[in-house]
Amino acid sequence: MSTWDALQGLLATDARDVGCADTFALIHAYAEVAVRGEDPEQEMPGITAHLASCGPCADDYLGLLAVLRAEADGTTPPEPRRP
Amino acid sequence: MCDTHSEPPAVPPGDPVSAGWVEALTGDGAQREDSIARLHVLLVKIARSEALRRSGLNGIVGQELDDVACQAADDALLSILRRVTDFRGESKFMTWAYKFVIFEVSNKLSRHAWRRDSPQWDEASWELLPARLGAGPEEMAESRELVEVVRAAVDGELTVHQRRVFVAIVLEGMPLDSLVAELGTNRNAIYKTMFDARRKLHAHLITRGYVTSRLERDA
Numbered sequence: 001m002s003t004w005d006a007l008q009g010l011l012a013t014d015a016r017d018v019g020c021a022d023t024f025a026l027i028h029a030y031a032e033v034a035v036r037g038e039d040p041e042q043e044m045p046g047i048t049a050h051l052a053s054c055g056p057c058a059d060d061y062l063g064l065l066a067v068l069r070a071e072a073d074g075t076t077p078p079e080p081r082r083p
Numbered sequence: 084m085c086d087t088h089s090e091p092p093a094v095p096p097g098d099p100v101s102a103g104w105v106e107a108l109t110g111d112g113a114q115r116e117d118s119i120a121r122l123h124v125l126l127v128k129i130a131r132s133e134a135l136r137r138s139g140l141n142g143i144v145g146q147e148l149d150d151v152a153c154q155a156a157d158d159a160l161l162s163i164l165r166r167v168t169d170f171r172g173e174s175k176f177m178t179w180a181y182k183f184v185i186f187e188v189s190n191k192l193s194r195h196a197w198r199r200d201s202p203q204w205d206e207a208s209w210e211l212l213p214a215r216l217g218a219g220p221e222e223m224a225e226s227r228e229l230v231e232v233v234r235a236a237v238d239g240e241l242t243v244h245q246r247r248v249f250v251a252i253v254l255e256g257m258p259l260d261s262l263v264a265e266l267g268t269n270r271n272a273i274y275k276t277m278f279d280a281r282r283k284l285h286a287h288l289i290t291r292g293y294v295t296s297r298l299e300r301d302a
Contacts, residue, residue, distance in 0.1 A: 003229050006216035008294040010253070011285035013278055020271040028182050029173035054274055056189060056260050063133045063185040068178060070132070 014053065018046035023057050027064060035068045093172040101176035108167045122163070125177070126156040126184045133188045143195055151195060155187035162187070193260030208254040209234055215253060236287045245280040248273060 023030075023046075030047050033040040041048040051058045092109065094101040107118035130152035138148055162183045170179055212233060213226035237246055251257040257265075263273050288294045 003213055003216050003218040003222050003225055004294060006218070007229060007233065007288075008285075010216065011281045011288070011294070013282045013285065017278065019278070020269075020274045024182065024186065026173060028179045031182075032174045032178055053278075054259075056193075056258070056270060059137075060182070060185050060189050063136060063189070064178075064182055066136060067129055067132070067181050067185070 014049040016046045016049040017053055018050050020050070020054060020057055023047050023050045023054070024060075027057075027061055031061065031064045031068055034065060035072065092168050092170040094170070094176065095172045095174075098172075098175060101172065104176040104180075105167065105170060108164065119160070119164070122180065123156060123160050126159050126163075126180070127153060129181055129184050130156040130159070130188050133185055134192065137188065137192055143192060147195070151191045152188060155191050156184055158191075159184035159187045190260055190264075193258050194264040208250065211254055211256075215256065232288070232291075232293055233284070236284050240283050240287050241280050245276055245283070248276045249280045249284075252277060 026044060026047060030040040030044050033043065051061055092105045094105055104118065104122070107114050108122070131149065134143075134148050134152040134155070138144055143151065159180075163180050170176060173179075209230055212230050213222065216229075218226045218229075237249060241249060248262065251262050252259060259273055259277070260270060263270050266273070285294065289296050
């Protein structure tokens with residue numbers, strides 16, 4: 001890949017990208033869909049577009065996925081019973 | 084600021100655990116206090132595991148990392164209690180709650196990891212652009228032209244604020260969340276500024292034939 005191609009990759013934007021605030025507003029729902037093995041892009045393409053472009057939000061998403069998957073595997077404490 | 088929410092929080096049907104959390108946290112008395120204490124314990128556990136997951140990336144370890152995790156859990160708890168009536172039941176309650184603590188860990192680690200004085204914006208920074216884009220020494224001539232073209236576009240097309248954000252993130256390699264902390268703003272605002280800057284520069288470089296549009300690439 002040439003330097004110009006790399007520049008193109010840096011500058012290209014996706015019109016579907018919903019930004020950090022709207023991603024944060026629904027990232028919990030997005031993550032649960034992914035953990036169920038379904039494709040969250042079907043319902044929330046704007047979040048998929050954002051995560052492809054925003055490193056900090058993508059890293060937060062990976063953190064949330066790690067928690068949910070660890071919980072599903074039983075490697076973190078389960079939710080307490082109804083308070 | 085007044086709380087203008089009039090709708091009660093919603094929980095997914097058939098999810099008594101989430102319903103229990105919402106009911107307890109929006110209630111009062113000893114049950115609420117007990118739920119807050121249980122929630123805090125969970126948030127501390129999640130904050131520690133998330134801080135550990137990120138520890139290799141930022142050089143913060145040991146007691147300092149644990150302090151960051153505990154502060155993140157404390158702040159996440161406050162955010163959750165302030166916003167519990169915003170919960171709309173799109174997920175389990177705890178999944179919704181976890182995102183706050185993940186975000187706080189991310190935010191606090193960024194602030195700790197990037198300590199510096201005022202941004203350095205000089206000739207040397209621009210010379211770093213090809214390396215930031217992965218160029219090798221054999222691409223020296225092409226890189227020189229690229230630096231001239233991009234620098235002219237940044238100077239001519241971007242606002243002062245957009246230039247500052249673009250230079251900090253692209254040339255200086257400053258993490259977005261660290262810039263957020265330095266400028267006292269929020270992640271969405273900096274991302275939007277950067278998004279607009281990228282779009283402007285891309286359009287400018289397309290009209291001058293340096294890069295191609297998405298339509299041309301897909302054709």
